[in-house]
Amino acid sequence: MTEHTLIAGPATPVTLEPRTNRHLIGGEWVDSSDGATFDRLSPSHGMLVSRSAKGGAAETEAAIAAASAAFDGGDWRFLPGKQRAALLSRVAELIDRERERIARIEVLESGKPITQALAEIEGAADLWRYAAALARTVHGDSHNSLGPDMLGVVLKEPIGTVGIITPWNFPFLIVCQKLPFALAAGCTAVVKPSELTPSTTVILGELLAEAGLPAGVVNIVLGHGEPVGATLSSHPGVDMVSFTGSTAVGKRIVAAGSGTLKKVSLELGGKNPQVIFPDADLDAAADAIAFGVYFNAGECCNSGSRIIVHEDVAEDLVARVAALSRRVPFGDPLNPATQVGAIISDDHLAKIDGHVRAAHEAGARVVIGGGVLAVPGLDGRFYAPTVIADVTPGMVVAREEVFGPVLSVLTFRTEDEAIRLANDASYGLSAGVWSRDVHTCLNFARRVSAGTIWTNTWMDGFAEMPFGGMKESGQGRELGRYGLEEFLEVKTVQMRVARGRSLWVDNG
Known part of the structure; x- marks a missing residue:
């Protein structure tokens, strides 16, 4: 396969x-x-x-x-x-x-x-x-x-x-x-x-x-x-x-x-976190995570590139996201079946790959992807959908905007730790929370510093709703x-x- x-x-x-x-x-x-x-x-x-x-x-x-x-x-x-x-x-x-x-x-x-x-x-x-x-x-x-x-x-x-x-x-x-x-x-x-x-x-x-x-x-x-x-x-x-x-x-x-x-x-820019609590609908969360990080090949200020998942369900969630990553069709952007297209330039392609290599060298684990790929019939710049696990808060890949199809996965144990990790960035554009408990969602929405908060969804947008960021x-x-x-x-x-x-x- x-x-x-x-x-x-x-x-x-x-x-x-x-x-x-x-x-x-x-x-x-x-x-x-x-x-x-x-x-x-x-x-x-x-x-x-x-x-x-x-x-x-x-x-x-x-x-x-x-x-x-x-x-x-x-x-x-x-x-x-x-x-x-x-x-x-x-x-x-x-x-x-x-x-x-x-x-x-x-x-x-x-x-x-x-x-x-x-x-x-x-x-x-x-x-x-x-x-x-x-x-x-x-x-x-x-x-x-x-x-x-x-x-x-x-x-x-x-x-x-x-x-x-x-x-x-x-x-x-x-x-x-x-x-x-x-x-x-x-x-x-x-x-x-x-x-x-x-x-x-x-x-x-x-x-x-x-x-x-x-x-x-x-x-x-x-x-x-x-x-x-x-x-x-x-x-x-x-x-x-x-x-x-x-x-x-x-x-x-x-x-x-x-x-x-x-x-x-x-x-x-943004280094937008999605926090997944253990009571979340993991199928729905995995689908939204894959969409959030691979949409526009990750070249998106709202990319959901930083996942903070409760350690009790982390292994299960990463496996689901990796399985979806294998199914995401990428390649010829003129083909209606394609969901992930080309990277904007050679320089940016090299920058994305450099982030992934640096994360691996720092001790993170590349679950899937992590490389430049050739697409048959195209003279293009494509980067594989990539999931990186075992990321720690101090790693560059957890803090800087990659602007590519690269997902960083961190874990937490308590609600306070999850919110602290979500706020532990110089950015504050958007953030998401996944839980069946409305109190958990509302507490997250009030305590996280971001211009947009999504609960049990990602990247919905409407002309009527304001958009913009906090901090940097x-x-x-x-x-x-x-x-x-x-x-x-x-x-x-x-x-x-x-x-x-x-x-x-x-x-x-």
Whole structure:
């Protein structure tokens, strides 16, 4: 019996006409002033997928100027919520129309499975519809209890021009967790997608133009973090930066933004624990654990990569997870049967393998997996679904984000020990608890430091529910009403309404 389930590549090579991507600045599609470009090869199939204009400081500054002009001098910020909502709804319809095209190019640039990509594009359209609904609910408050002479009004206004910097692991979904909420609030934006996955953001820009978004409201600059992301983070014309990516880069963005004290919203890394108590449904837990760690090949900030299981059931649970790991189909991401696709790059593949090797050398036991695998018919980068047992809290694999299909298993004896282990990390993005006792679940939810707590499930998500982290997993929230509030500034207006009364000196 083979250790893993492989989905081979197609009998004939996949053919593709490579995309040409350009910047969107002030409503125009433009090349870089110096003509520079960069290529993206498919991490699964090896062919050239896209050739994109490589932006520099000049393109970034031009995009910021266009967004600032659209905010300061345009109509978007003052447009009635009804009209903004109508445009956002049109974008959702266009995303639905282009779902197959967007998903295919995302698969080829990122390596993720086609069925997953299609589901993500569907979810992204739903986010635009939800943001459209929120656009009509933006309002402030009034205070008529300040005395007979005063009326207080609290206004909620768009924060201004927003720099949106998105990662490679969910390139279309994550821009859709940010941009429609910024637009619903009345902001303008400059978007920088990852240089590894630029194409679907460019397609979104095309759909925004088709939907009738005014020129300059959304601009797209392609290129690398230095100088594009760095310029967005430090430029005084950018009022806010919303970033999803690594904690290390998030810290640099905060430092870069400190010179202008701009608002920074960060969704960063995680080393997310799932705690399994002895009364848990082990079949359900094992299934969710396998999903949580192998989804998107583990290249997911919400990956359930750290399992903390009661030692009475640890051996049983690990055996169940290992059995499921053997059945998870991975390989050709264009095959609908595939559930685990390719790793994003050679460098990241080596990083994942380095973590596994270091854990083994530190005394951990590799139960299954632990190596780079060749998939027949593909020139791709694939890493075997891997389970590592006998992990101790001090090991690097128990503390650092691997960002790959690698599960670390720790054990506990008491509830207090489980909660201490769950909190024993610099991250605080998400956490899960498995128990039939509601008191155990609620105690865990209240005592664990994480932005999202799942009980007897993993990675369910809804547009209505806020998402974000504690500690070094970030600051601010996306999704839900909280995701809209991130892009609003509060302004106090205090109005003296009485006539003929002196403010200070009694002239009467």
